[in-house]
Amino acid sequence: MPPILSAEHRSWPLATPFRISRGVKESAEVVVVSIREGERTGRGEGAPYARYAPKASYVEPAVLSEGVDHLFVNGVPMIDAGRAADALAGRVIRHRPPAGTCP
Known part of the structure; x- marks a missing residue:
């Protein structure tokens, strides 16, 4: 079965507002x-940047x-020269967070 990406x-x-100029x-x-992939799942997050x-x-x-030319995860190149x-x-x-603590 191929990996499933979402x-x-x-x-x-x-928790508190972040203020800058x-x-x-x-x-x-x-x-x-x-x-x-199978029983293994990897997760990550990112925020848009101008x-x-x-x-x-x-x-x-x-x-x-x-604009993303190189990306490393655990020292392994995931994006190299702009290519996956x-x-x-x-x-x-x-x-497994306690019930009711995670949306």
Whole structure:
């Protein structure tokens, strides 16, 4: 069975507002990504940054962003010279939060 990739937008409220000269941020807008192969699942998150041009969508979550030339996970290149590598470098983290503590 081929790996299954999923991505979704999340808005996480910050415990306290983050203030800098450009403004105030009260929540973190992130993309949560997971890849599953068999019984193993890897997860990660990222936040959009004006320097990069995100291209992925809910319809095409695997489309790479412009401006990301190199990305390493656990020291393994996942994006090399702007191209996706054929690697799974993360590791499974098993954790079951107490009921009602996680949305």
